Amino acid sequence: MHTTLIDATTLAQHLTDPDWVILDCRHDLLNPDFGRHVFAEGHIQNAQFANIDSDLSGPKSGADGVFRGRHPLPERARLVETLRAWGISEGTQVVAYDAHGGMYAARLWWLLRWIGHDAVAVLDGGLAAWSAAGQPLVTPVAARPRGDIAEKPALVRTVNVADLVQNLASARYQVVDARANDRFRGENETIDPVGGHIPGARNRFFKDNLQADGRFKDAATLQQELAPIVGAPGQAVMQCGSGVTACHNLLALEVAGMGGAALYPGSWSEWCADRTRPIATGPA
Incomplete structure (x- = not known):
């Protein structure tokens, strides 16, 4: 498996x-x-x-x-x-x-x-x-018989926007943002019309998990790089622009043997939609 x-x-x-x-x-x-x-x-x-x-x-x-x-x-x-x-x-x-x-x-x-x-x-x-690796691509789409997968208890955790609003005061979680550095700092209006990040968040651009050839770095390297940013995985929350590339950081944590962090699915796109929520700009 x-x-x-x-x-x-x-x-x-x-x-x-x-x-x-x-x-x-x-x-x-x-x-x-x-x-x-x-x-x-x-x-x-x-x-x-x-x-x-x-x-x-x-x-x-x-x-x-x-x-x-x-x-x-x-x-x-x-x-x-x-x-x-x-x-x-x-x-x-x-x-x-x-x-x-x-x-x-x-x-x-x-x-x-x-x-x-x-x-x-x-x-x-x-x-x-x-x-x-010399492997080809094809165009035909093969039909498959229907599967029977059933819903089981989740193997992952999530937090919602209310949890992170409360976290501004409690600092229970370390929030880690997977967006590119310019988006995190609030300098890319093309993708993020409202720029910046959640106050207290740290930045780990998801592409930093990869080697130059696009493959993931080895477990030891990922652990060495992620540990100072993430802290204790059980008290960490991964987010990004919309909850997609945050999963890349969660995968990197699993590869590094540091599983247990939560995902904030709404991420920056949800957070910044309510202008009453505070926004930080510049570096972490």
Whole structure:
């Protein structure tokens, strides 16, 4: 069972394994049609397409009309139905990949753990590593029989916006923001019209988890780099712009043997939507 990362060579050995499901999570925040378009042009054999916006996220506003962020978590029951449609069952090994070193695939990794399924891994290095290993892409989309995965107790934790408002006074959690440094400082209005970060947060750009070739750094290096930023994982909260790339830091923590941190799903997009919440700018 693979529960964090998997290399291209190992994945290539299981392309036709009926107990393995491969999901393509390629996405572009500024071009919602990008993922589906490039999937049609070529993907790993027997892969299916997982859309960040419609499959791996819920409605941006709740039943009360309150904005929940750009990529809120989907309802658990709806997510289970989506996973079954992809052919995922209790004994299925799931592999997620993207073109960005895991920045989107990690969201699917976290969601599977959220509904209690731990046999899920991210292709280390994504499609770049796949191509570097001499593996081809195909265009046919294979049909799979429906799966029977069932919802189980979550293997991960979440906090909500009320928890983090309270944290401003209690300092119970160390908040770690996965956005790029300029976004964290409040200097990128293209992506974040309201710039800055939650007061007291630290910055760990998710790409800092990767080597130059797009693969994750080794466990010892990640532990050495993350420990001073995260502190005690059980008292840490990972966030980003909308709860997607924060999962990359959560995956890196698991690789480093530092599991236990929580996700703030609404992240910056939810926090800054209410102008009564305080905002900090500049470096941490």
